Amino acid sequence: MIRIFLTGYMGAGKTTLGKAFARKLNIPFVDLDWYMEERFHKTVGELFSERGEAGFRELERSMLHEVGAFENVIISTGGGAPCFFDNMEFMNQNGITVFLDVDPEVLFRRLRIAKQQRPILQGKEDSELKDFIVQALEKRAPFYSQAQFIFCGDELEDRWQIEKSVDKLRELLNL
Ligand SMILES: Nc1ncnc2c1ncn2[C@@H]1O[C@H](COP(=O)(O)OP(=O)(O)OP(=O)(O)O)[C@@H](O)[C@H]1O
């Protein structure tokens, strides 16, 4: 039975790599953010603004437990999920955990063009976004570093790079 949790900061490529990896292994892919959006018929942004971050995190935790019971699945978590409650411990006990490690400069490049969909980044000027990412990575490092595997997600810009990363991840996990 395969159950893999992909973690990492926003824009690390959890959804991109997770989808491609699941296709390769021919098993379902579940994105925790999408799962919550479907379950509640609301966007992550709406859930955030209606419940506040604390309410969102509670919901995220219970949804993580729900998808964490699925078998033969690749799960990409929200960027913050590993950093609240005992979520990291839960994932380590229930599956294989991978931290997608991406250079802050690369994250900045990706996120500056896609920040509107992410409530935590909304309204930030490019000049403050870079520092915000660096500081957030420092704060979150103690959680992300508890993953069993660390994988470089710098190269996910086109189909060819994604395919190459999928093969490397497969090798790393011995699958
Ligand atoms: N070719 C590309 N050039 C630049 N940016 C890209 C390209 N392809 C994807 N991106 C961006 O890179 C980011 C990585 O994608 P992805 O959505 O998989 O990250 P994620 O880890 O799932 O983030 P989140 O935690 O916010 O869901 C996205 O913001 C996407 O818009």
Ligand SMILES: O=C(O)C1=C[C@@H](O)[C@@H](O)[C@H](O)C1
């Ligand atoms: O890094 C975060 O805290 C977040 C990441 C996204 O995946 C979403 O779960 C939400 O926007 C919060």
Ligand SMILES: [Mg+2]
């Ligand atoms: Mg995602």
